[in-house]
Amino acid sequence: MRYPHIDHHGAKDGVTGSCHKLRMNASTSLLIDCGLFQGSDASIPDDPGADRLSIEFPLDTIKALVATHVHIDHIGRIPYLLAAGFDGPILCSEPSAKLLPIVLEDAFKLGFSRDRAKIEKYIQLVEQRIIALPYKQWFTLTDTDELLARIRLQRAGHILGSAYVEIDLAYPQTGESKRVVFSGDLGAPHAPFLMPPESPERADILVLESTYGDCLHEDRSNRRHRLEAVIEQALEDHGTVIIPAFSIGRTQELLYELEEIIDAKLNSASALVGASSLAKKAAAPNADEPNWPELPIILDSPLASRFTEAYRSLKAFWNEEARERIQSGRRPLAFEQLITIDSHGDHQRIVKHLAQTARPAIVIAGGGMCSGGRILNYLKAMLGDKRHNVLFVGYQAQGTPGHAIQTYGPKGGYVDLDGERIDIRAGITSIGGYSAHADQKGLVAFVTGMQQWPTEIRVVHGEDKARRALAGQLREHMSTKNRQYTSLPDVYL
Numbered sequence: 480m481r482y483p484h485i486d487h488h489g490a491k492d493g494v495t496g497s498c499h500k501l502r503m504n505a506s507t508s509l510l511i512d513c514g515l516f517q518g519s520d521a522s523i524p525d526d527p528g529a530d531r532l533s534i535e536f537p538l539d540t541i542k543a544l545v546a547t548h549v550h551i552d553h554i555g556r557i558p559y560l561l562a563a564g565f566d567g568p569i570l571c572s573e574p575s576a577k578l579l580p581i582v583l584e585d586a587f588k589l590g591f592s593r594d595r596a597k598i599e600k601y602i603q604l605v606e607q608r609i610i611a612l613p614y615k616q617w618f619t620l621t622d623t624d625e626l627l628a629r630i631r632l633q634r635a636g637h638i639l640g641s642a643y644v645e646i647d648l649a650y651p652q653t654g655e656s657k658r659v660v661f662s663g664d665l666g667a668p669h670a671p672f673l674m675p676p677e678s679p680e681r682a683d684i685l686v687l688e689s690t691y692g693d694c695l696h697e698d699r700s701n702r703r704h705r706l707e708a709v710i711e712q713a714l715e716d717h718g719t720v721i722i723p724a725f726s727i728g729r730t731q732e733l734l735y736e737l738e739e740i741i742d743a744k745l746n747s748a749s750a751l752v753g754a755s756s757l758a759k760k761a762a763a764p765n766a767d768e769p770n771w772p773e774l775p776i777i778l779d780s781p782l783a784s785r786f787t788e789a790y791r792s793l794k795a796f797w798n799e800e801a802r803e804r805i806q807s808g809r810r811p812l813a814f815e816q817l818i819t820i821d822s823h824g825d826h827q828r829i830v831k832h833l834a835q836t837a838r839p840a841i842v843i844a845g846g847g848m849c850s851g852g853r854i855l856n857y858l859k860a861m862l863g864d865k866r867h868n869v870l871f872v873g874y875q876a877q878g879t880p881g882h883a884i885q886t887y888g889p890k891g892g893y894v895d896l897d898g899e900r901i902d903i904r905a906g907i908t909s910i911g912g913y914s915a916h917a918d919q920k921g922l923v924a925f926v927t928g929m930q931q932w933p934t935e936i937r938v939v940h941g942e943d944k945a946r947r948a949l950a951g952q953l954r955e956h957m958s959t960k961n962r963q964y965t966s967l968p969d970v971y972l
Contacts, residue, residue, distance in 0.1 A: 490514070490688075542620060548663055702913060776814075
């Protein structure tokens with residue numbers, strides 16, 4: 480076998496379950512991510528009744544695991560990896576080191592045990608394994624006569640702590656060297672909290688995500704105005720705007736922009752104070768219009784609440800705009816209108832209250848693809864009522880209830896939730912500009928922005944249509960802008 484060699488154990492033919500094994504030589508391997516399969520990816524094609532939780536590859540050569548970020552489709556199989564006998568370190572960025580135990584605690588509860596003593600023992604084990612790496616600094620994995628391997632994390636702009644991985648390999652006995660780059664998930668520009676990713680200087684082999692490889696996002700810089708307009712239209716129905724959101728990343732971005740809208744509304748109201756009574760009357764809002772400063776923003780997800788608290792403690796990693804907002808006295812993740820629901824009893828009461836009353840509210844609840852979590856109770860109680868609205872701001876994988884609602888809801892269809900068929904009468908809206916992933920343009924720019932293009936690109940982490948579209952764009956773009964000192968890369972699906 481020629482080294483380096485890459486084995487894909489997830490996200491090769493789909494979007495979820497990211498897991499890639501980089502064989503650096505016969506005795507030394509590195510695992511990049513170990514994620515959970517979701518939606519239609521979760522079943523084995525030849526055996527639909529079987530799950531894909533087991534670790535089906537040998538662990539004897541794996542020296543370390545690199546977690547590019549803490550979304551469940553990138554780290555959700557870590558409990559199974561540890562149970563299978565992996566005893567190496569878990570390498571991640573400094574913010575991810577704080578967030579990772581929270582995610583893995585939840586994954587352990589769902590997959591193994593809810594016994595508190597067992598959970599605490601497991602989390603202690605995880606925390607002992609974590610090595611937090613600063614961005615932009617090289618870390619030596621191994622240094623022998625046969626192999627020198629170093630890794631470096633760079634900001635990926637996807638969620639707080641996300642990284643793409645640069646791996647430098649040198650083979651002293653042959654004089655060969657290779658740089659392998661794993662993109663992880665790359666973010667889009669104009670994200671709250673985050674600095675956008677910058678292309679690596681070079682790569683010999685690039686493993687590139689393609690979640691939105693066939694799409695161009697809506698203009699993300701104006702998404703707050705679209706969010707405001709969609710919510711105001713929905714609230715005219717005197718119902719609840721239900722937003723299924725992933726606990727980490729999307730939830731905090733939504734809170735950030737909802738606080739921004741409310742602050743603007745408060746400033747607008749203050750500007751009327753000095754106006755004449757006639758001007759006030761002319762400018763006063765209609766009684767039927769939503770009163771944003773008094774509109775409850777309900778965060779109903781204990782896990783999302785823990786992540787939001789962790790985000791607040793990681794201000795040093797926020798971008799400049801977000802830090803300036805804090806310095807001006809604003810509280811983008813802890814504003815007055817924000818109501819956090821923790822206990823299950825309070826959750827049940829708020830679902831019943833909102834379903835039976837006409838008081839407008841915004842609810843952000845997990846999980847993001849409507850496959851589980853508290854969002855299911857809101858959907859079962861409200862999807863059949865046209866007063867309410869569901870707002871999707873994130874990717875809905877095929878095979879998930881979220882994808883079914885997004886696809887069939889506007890057609891007056893139905894969805895099956897916990898074995899119950901629910902007719903969809905609520906309004907269904909999607910805002911694509913909230914994707915945390917780079918679109919086709921951003922992915923192509925990540926590659927072509929390198930000073931030295933890869934000789935090999937492996938397109939992964941996407942549905943077949945997205946992977947093929949991105950591969951085609953890469954080939955076309957690079958053939959028209961080919962640099963004289965490099966040959967065109969081989970692009971593999």
